[in-house]
Amino acid sequence: MTTELVKCTALTRDFGPVKALQGVDLTLEPGKIVGLLGPNGSGKTTLLKILNGLLQPTSGQVLICGKTPGTESKSLISYLPDRGYFPDWMRVGDMVELFADFYADFDRVKAAEMCRALGLEDDLGIKTLSKGTREKMQLMLVMSRKARLYLLDEPIAGVDPAAREFIMQTILTNYNEEGTVLISTHLLSDIEQVLDEAVFLQQGKIVLHESVDSIRERTGESVDALFREMFRFQAF
Amino acid sequence: MKFELLGSRPIWQQLSEQLRQRIVTGVYPAGSHFPTVRELAAEAGVNPNTMQRAMAQLEADGLVNTNRTSGRTVTEDDEVLRSMRRTLAAERTRVYYNDMKALGFTRRETAEIARKEGEENDD
Numbered sequence: 612m613t614t615e616l617v618k619c620t621a622l623t624r625d626f627g628p629v630k631a632l633q634g635v636d637l638t639l640e641p642g643k644i645v646g647l648l649g650p651n652g653s654g655k656t657t658l659l660k661i662l663n664g665l666l667q668p669t670s671g672q673v674l675i676c677g678k679t680p681g682t683e684s685k686s687l688i689s690y691l692p693d694r695g696y697f698p699d700w701m702r703v704g705d706m707v708e709l710f711a712d713f714y715a716d717f718d719r720v721k722a723a724e725m726c727r728a729l730g731l732e733d734d735l736g737i738k739t740l741s742k743g744t745r746e747k748m749q750l751m752l753v754m755s756r757k758a759r760l761y762l763l764d765e766p767i768a769g770v771d772p773a774a775r776e777f778i779m780q781t782i783l784t785n786y787n788e789e790g791t792v793l794i795s796t797h798l799l800s801d802i803e804q805v806l807d808e809a810v811f812l813q814q815g816k817i818v819l820h821e822s823v824d825s826i827r828e829r830t831g832e833s834v835d836a837l838f839r840e841m842f843r844f845q846a847f
Numbered sequence: 848m849k850f851e852l853l854g855s856r857p858i859w860q861q862l863s864e865q866l867r868q869r870i871v872t873g874v875y876p877a878g879s880h881f882p883t884v885r886e887l888a889a890e891a892g893v894n895p896n897t898m899q900r901a902m903a904q905l906e907a908d909g910l911v912n913t914n915r916t917s918g919r920t921v922t923e924d925d926e927v928l929r930s931m932r933r934t935l936a937a938e939r940t941r942v943y944y945n946d947m948k949a950l951g952f953t954r955r956e957t958a959e960i961a962r963k964e965g966e967e968n969d970d
Binding site: 642643644776779780783784800803804805806807823824825827828831832833835836 | 852854855856857858859885888889891892893894895896897900
């Protein structure tokens with residue numbers, strides 16, 4: 612049994628003339644919280660979608676627990692997309708039912724606990740939820756699964772700072788020790804302290820993959836400060 | 848007392864310093880049960896792996912003992928606690944001297960100021 616949860620080798624993905632990923636090599640071990648960081652359009656969402664099997668790479672290889680993404684890997688991966696996909700007419704309780712029905716690893720007790728903590732009532736219509744509350748519900752659903760790999764695409768972008776803290780707590784207390792969480796974001800200062808490792812993506816290439824504490828030790832600055840420095844726009 | 852984490856230094860170091868502070872000031876009394884890594888990680892809002900590393904430092908310093916069956920306890924060794932208190936006192940005094948130097952005081956003047964302040968605010 613391999614200890615590598617994720618292994619990408621020379622991964623590329625083109626969208627017509629756009630090279631979204633250009634030779635990504637990435638290995639992730641179990642039990643880590645990893646930040647996938649990069650400016651807009653650097654390939655974060657594309658990479659997550661390939662890991663998830665929603666997109667096929669143009670070339671290169673992806674292995675999840677030693678297997679190529681497919682039906683089987685979907686049972687190992689809990690994915691939070693970068694946009695909501697819930698039908699307006701459903702209620703929070705319906706979504707919980709749907710997830711519980713769909714995923715064998717869905718934990719109803721955990722879902723109920725999180726709903727209570729997040730103030731999500733079963734009979735709330737999705738139509739009536741604000742953008743931030745929808746995001747919280749989505750995260751609740753995704754974190755209620757006992758998955759091996761959680762792929763969270765911008766989980767905190769739409770929520771207020773207090774809720775962000777709560778969401779980070781939710782992620783911290785609900786991921787399981789053998790599971791790895793890969794979080795894409797550009798709101799680094801809010802999540803920096805929960806990360807084990809940071810992966811910096813720039814124009815479809817990984818430019819840095821290092822532990823957060825080692826970055827701080829080496830550079831004497833926070834990952835957020837390093838990010839701003841590396842990706843600063845030239846004034847014009 | 849809340850954990851306060853600054854940007855620029857490794858998080859595990861800041862955590863282990865603040866836990867050390869809690870131990871020598873008696874927030875976790877000698878011989879008492881020490882919270883688990885997960886509890887502390889949740890309190891500080893940090894990754895459990897990071898807290899684990901901070902904890903390893905406390906164990907290396909002899910401030911916390913790990914028992915195979917009953918979790919961790921704060922050391923009851925007075926000598927360890929006393930020597931840690933002295934180390935912390937020396938660290939802070941060095942910081943004080945450096946700050947005073949930046950303000951333009953000599954070491955002798957600094958010592959004099961400390962003595963006077965100490966006498967005036969004697970409690």
